[in-house]
Amino acid sequence: MxxxxxxxxxxxxxxxxALLFTVGAVGLLVRRNPLVMFMxxxxxxxxxxxxxxxxxxxxxxxxxxxxxxxxxxxxxxxxVIGLGIIVGILRRRPGxxxxxxxxxxx
Amino acid sequence: xxxxxxxxxxxxxxxxxxxxAFGRRLGDPLAGWLATATVGGSFAATVVVFLGLRGADGxxxxxxxxxxxxxxxxxxxxxxxxxxxxxxxxxxxxxVTGTAALIHLYSIGYMHGDEGFSxxxxxxxxxxxxxxxxxxxxxxxLTFLGWEGVGAxxxxxxxxxxxxxxxxxxxxxxxxxxxxxDWGYLVAILLTFFALxxxxxxxxxxxxxxxxxxxxxxxxxxLVIGAIGKSAQLPLYVWLPDAxxxxxxxxxxxxxxxxxxxxxxxxxxxxxxIAQASPWVSTTIAVVGAATALFAATVAVAQHDIxxxxxxxxxxxxxxxxxxxxxxxxxxxxxxxxxxxxxKALLFLGSGSVIHGMGGEQDMRRMGGLRxxxxxxxxxxxxxxxxxxxxxxxxxxxxxxxxxxxxxxxxPLLWAVGLVTALLTAFYMGRLxxxxxxxxxxxxxxxxxxxxxxxxxxxxVADDGGGATSTATAVTAVAAEQEVHPHESPWTMTVPLVVLxxxxxxxxVINLSFLSRLQVLEHWLEPVVEAGEHHxxxxxxxxxxxxxxxxxxxxxxxxxxxxxxLRRSAADRPAEPDILLEGWHYDQAVSAFAxxxxxxxxxxxxxxxxxxxxxxxxxxxxxxxxxGGVARGLQSGYVRSYAxxxxxxxxxxxxxxxxxxxxx
Numbered sequence: 017m018x019x020x021x022x023x024x025x026x027x028x029x030x031x032x033x034a035l036l037f038t039v040g041a042v043g044l045l046v047r048r049n050p051l052v053m054f055m056x057x058x059x060x061x062x063x064x065x066x067x068x069x070x071x072x073x074x075x076x077x078x079x080x081x082x083x084x085x086x087x088x089x090x091x092x093x094x095x096v097i098g099l100g101i102i103v104g105i106l107r108r109r110p111g112x113x114x115x116x117x118x119x120x121x122x
Numbered sequence: 123x124x125x126x127x128x129x130x131x132x133x134x135x136x137x138x139x140x141x142x143a144f145g146r147r148l149g150d151p152l153a154g155w156l157a158t159a160t161v162g163g164s165f166a167a168t169v170v171v172f173l174g175l176r177g178a179d180g181x182x183x184x185x186x187x188x189x190x191x192x193x194x195x196x197x198x199x200x201x202x203x204x205x206x207x208x209x210x211x212x213x214x215x216x217x218v219t220g221t222a223a224l225i226h227l228y229s230i231g232y233m234h235g236d237e238g239f240s241x242x243x244x245x246x247x248x249x250x251x252x253x254x255x256x257x258x259x260x261x262x263x264l265t266f267l268g269w270e271g272v273g274a275x276x277x278x279x280x281x282x283x284x285x286x287x288x289x290x291x292x293x294x295x296x297x298x299x300x301x302x303x304d305w306g307y308l309v310a311i312l313l314t315f316f317a318l319x320x321x322x323x324x325x326x327x328x329x330x331x332x333x334x335x336x337x338x339x340x341x342x343x344x345l346v347i348g349a350i351g352k353s354a355q356l357p358l359y360v361w362l363p364d365a366x367x368x369x370x371x372x373x374x375x376x377x378x379x380x381x382x383x384x385x386x387x388x389x390x391x392x393x394x395x396i397a398q399a400s401p402w403v404s405t406t407i408a409v410v411g412a413a414t415a416l417f418a419a420t421v422a423v424a425q426h427d428i429x430x431x432x433x434x435x436x437x438x439x440x441x442x443x444x445x446x447x448x449x450x451x452x453x454x455x456x457x458x459x460x461x462x463x464x465x466k467a468l469l470f471l472g473s474g475s476v477i478h479g480m481g482g483e484q485d486m487r488r489m490g491g492l493r494x495x496x497x498x499x500x501x502x503x504x505x506x507x508x509x510x511x512x513x514x515x516x517x518x519x520x521x522x523x524x525x526x527x528x529x530x531x532x533x534p535l536l537w538a539v540g541l542v543t544a545l546l547t548a549f550y551m552g553r554l555x556x557x558x559x560x561x562x563x564x565x566x567x568x569x570x571x572x573x574x575x576x577x578x579x580x581x582x583v584a585d586d587g588g589g590a591t592s593t594a595t596a597v598t599a600v601a602a603e604q605e606v607h608p609h610e611s612p613w614t615m616t617v618p619l620v621v622l623x624x625x626x627x628x629x630x631v632i633n634l635s636f637l638s639r640l641q642v643l644e645h646w647l648e649p650v651v652e653a654g655e656h657h658x659x660x661x662x663x664x665x666x667x668x669x670x671x672x673x674x675x676x677x678x679x680x681x682x683x684x685x686x687x688l689r690r691s692a693a694d695r696p697a698e699p700d701i702l703l704e705g706w707h708y709d710q711a712v713s714a715f716a717x718x719x720x721x722x723x724x725x726x727x728x729x730x731x732x733x734x735x736x737x738x739x740x741x742x743x744x745x746x747x748x749x750g751g752v753a754r755g756l757q758s759g760y761v762r763s764y765a766x767x768x769x770x771x772x773x774x775x776x777x778x779x780x781x782x783x784x785x786x
Contacts, residue, residue: 046767053761114761121759 029070037065048113050102061091123174124186126206129167130215131254133160138247154230157166157243161250165219172212180194180367184209184649187260187324194263199315206260206323210456210650211240213258213643214387215459221379221467222250230472231614232478242282242369249275253380262311262321265388267305268353272381274302279372280365290365299361303351307388314395317341323391330394330653338398345392347405349385353440356414360709362437366429370474373429378436378470379463386443386459390452393654408448408532413538415441417706419546423553424702427484428473431554434705435510436466438464438543441588442525445540450656451528453633453644458521460643461629465509465518468622469551472503475611475619477560482564483606486554491563495608498616500559507555509626511548512676514669517629521675523669524635530668531658537668540673548679556606556687565606635665 040059047053065084072080105112145153175184189204205211226246226780233242252271259265273296281293315321317337318329330338349355355361365377376382388395389407396404415438422434439462477484479496493500509516512523522544530537580609610616633643648655701707716724 041769045769046760062172115762118759121757 026070026109029066032067033063036060036066044096046116049108050105050112050114050117053114054098054102058091061087123170124178124207125166125188126174127171127186127188127207127258128190129473130171130219131205131258133164133167134247134251134254136160138244138251139718141244141247142238145244145477148240148364150234150236151230153240154226154233155246158223158226158230158671160247161219161734162223164250164254165216165223168212168215169220171207172216174559175207175209175212182679185324189260197317201261201263201321203747204260204322207258208650209646209648210387210390211257211458213460213647217256217463218253218257218380219250221463221622222253222375223244224376224621225371225379225467225471228374228474228615228618229369232371232474233369234612236369236536238282242279245275245278245282246371246375247280249376249381253384256384259322262314262323262326265391266307269384269388270304271350272376272384273297273304273783276300276365276372276376276381279376280368282368282372286367286417286445292361296361296365298500299358299569300351300474301347302358303385306344306347306350306351306501310341310348313337313341313344322675326392327394327653330398333395333398335398335400339400339403339510340393340400342392342396343406345388346403346410349389350410351385352388353382353385353444354437355410355441356417356445359437360712361362361416361432362434363705366427370429370470370477373433374467374470375472376431378466382436382440383443383459383463386440386455387445389444389447390455390651393452395713396447397654404448404450405532406448408445408529411441411446411448412529412536412543413441414438415442415445415543418544419550420702421705422550423546423701424698426487426703428476428486428489428558429470429484431486431550432466432469432473435469435547435551436545439466439510442522442540442543445529445536449532449536449608450580450654451525451530452655454521454524454528456647457633457643459526460632461509461517461521461626462715464622464629465506465516465626468502468506468626469510470497470618470635471622472506475499475615476503476608477609478615479608481563481606486557488554488565488606489558489563490561490565490698491559494558496559496610498619502555502616502619503559503624504555505541506626507551509629511551512544512666512672513548513680514673515627515630517626520630520633520635520674523672524633526672527635527658527665528656530664533654542673543655544672545623545675545679548676549683552680552683553687556683559738560688620777 037060040056043056043059044053047056052054052060065087068080068084068087072084105117109116132288141148141153141157178186180182186207186292187204188207191203192200193203226243229242229246236242249272249686250266252275254268255266256268256272258567259268277293277297280296281290284290284293313319314326318325318335320326320329324426333341351358362377362382366373368377375555396407418437418441419432422431425431425434439458442750443455443458443462446452446458474500476489477494479492479499480489483489505516509518512519526537526540526544529540567619631640631642634640704710
């Protein structure tokens with residue numbers, strides 16, 4: 017009941033966004049499964065989206081929401097290509113980790 | 123009609139390409155006829171262009187530039203393939219294509235039956251094309267292209283019978299020696315570009331007057347180095363006598379009439395720059411020319427090989443042209459170049475006819491009395507001999523006289539050297555003619571001498587040139603081995619001889635010096651050479667006196683030769699000093715230097731080039747590669763390490779902005 021009474025200010029949304037972003041970043045750095053790393057990237061993108069939406073409401077500027085649409089579109093395109101690559105890799109080399117895929121070293 | 127200029131070099135090029143593709147199929151003698159036809163067509167085109175140029179009037183009407191296309195566009199600088207037609211280049215074209223056509227015709231007979239018949243004409247056509255590019259090019263670089271082209275063809279043709287070691291190395295010698303001169307020319311082009319911002323002749327003529335003396339001197343000296351290499355002057359003449367290893371028509375066309383005069387042409391073309399340079403440059407040119415003329419003439423006196431006499435004679439006559447250029451007598455230089463082209467081509471072709479008739483024999487000690495057996499060759503050869511000896515009214519008299527007159531104006535000492543050379547020229551040419559065409563036949567004295575000497579002296583003949591002490595016995599030895607039947611050459615060979623003999627006889631009329639009205643060549647060339655031409659103020663008395671002295675010198679030379687050689691029999695002791703036969707040991711000295719003390723210097727230069735010059739370039743490359751190797755470690759291939767890098771970078775950026783207090 018106390019929760020319901022407390023007004024949810026912008027800080028909450030921003031806090032949640034930061035939390036999600038951190039989870040995504042740490043996940044990207046510590047996990048080796050390409051699929052999971054990929055999901056972490058998505059998480060980070062959406063954390064940023066949340067920030068955009070928050071500020072758009074707070075500052076009463078629709079521009080932030082427009083950017084979110086762009087991010088969504090780009091993320092969708094990226095998912096198509098990225099997932100295609102990852103599925104392709106995993107089909108050829110089941111159980112491969114990101115560290116196994118280091119052919120492009122200098 | 124001047125629009126037809128492009129046809130002049132295009133025809134030999136077409137001939138070259140056709141022969142390259144179908145030469146073998148055409149074979150002997152069709153390939154030769156095709157080559158002759160293209161060069162003859164080129165001559166016809168030249169005549170048409172000449173008439174067109176002659177007919178044009180007005181101030182700059184005698185200069186016409188035809189640009190075909192842009193060759194090297196590079197920013198503000200570009201080089202066109204274009205032809206500059208002016209009195210000088212068209213004069214050169216006329217005698218180059220004219221003599222080339224005659225020599226091509228002659229070659230059909232001379233090269234008949236040779237395995238490389240069509241290959242020979244491929245090179246010959248390529249040579250004529252390159253020579254015409256050299257002469258017609260409207261900028262220094264295009265001339266340089268032709269310059270290198272004729273050099274390459276000269277190399278191909280000297281080493282034409284390349285299966286013989288000596289021929290191949292003679293070709294190499296010519297090539298390498300020429301490179302020294304080419305270096306000078308190349309640097310001169312760069313210097314001209316830096317000084318004037320253009321290498322087109324018309325720009326050079328316009329801008330030469332504004333050149334600083336030092337710059338003009340440097341350019342002129344470098345051009346002289348180039349000309350010395352190409353025109354076989356001291357100290358770079360050594361390649362020309364050896365170049366006689368090629369077929370005789372090659373010697374006539376390339377190493378007498380046309381290519382070797384390219385150096386003189388270049389200096390004449392660039393006369394505004396030489397005029398702007400310090401006076402010592404032209405003095406040097408004159409001294410080099412005079413020294414070469416005298417030096418080569420003394421060597422020619424003692425040679426036994428008929429072609430070597432003519433080769434040294436060519437070097438000597440080129441020295442005359444240099445003397446003329448150095449004395450500011452550009453017209454006289456070109457005049458002598460034209461008459462020399464006529465009579466020296468004639469003499470070479472005549473010697474080729476003799477060699478042909480004698481079955482390959484080149485040693486004058488084994489000739490003699492050929493006058494009766496080869497009447498046309500002998501008659502035409504004698505015309506050439508009188509022309510080169512400077513007997514009036516043959517063409518050589520007029521041009522040589524002109525050169526000597528200017529030399530007298532420059533310095534009496536130069537004139538004296540020129541006069542002695544003229545005497546020697548008359549002498550050695552007389553010797554050649556008497557030994558070859560007069561006296562008793564020495565090729566069929568087989569069996570008249572005791573046979574015991576034969577083997578011993580044959581060994582001496584084998585090392586050519588060293589056999590000077592055993593003339594008589596050597597002759598019998600060889601004659602005993604093979605029967606020689608001298609005979610007159612076919613008409614394809616005698617017709618060019620007759621035409622060239624006519625030109626040698628009458629060539630002087632283009633510039634008769636005793637009446638200003640008759641100096642046709644001088645008035646024709648005047649616009650091209652006005653910047654550098656020295657103007658004489660000699661009285662006609664001096665002119666006449668010098669002409670008389672020169673004529674007397676010629677006659678004395680001929681007289682001496684007739685005393686010494688006309689009644690010569692095979693048994694006489696040789697009259698030539700050994701040191702002259704060996705060419706003052708200059709060649710050996712060069713070889714000894716290049717193999718001994720010079721070698722260390724060359725090795726040091728090579729070391730410097732390899733370690734310092736190449737080292738600098740390679741060092742920079744190694745440094746970059748090393749740095750790259752260090753940076754390569756960053757590219758590990760692990761996605762997560764890249765991600766860490768990105769994250770760390772983002773944190774650092776945020777930290778920087780926060781710490782600097784910038785509002786995010």
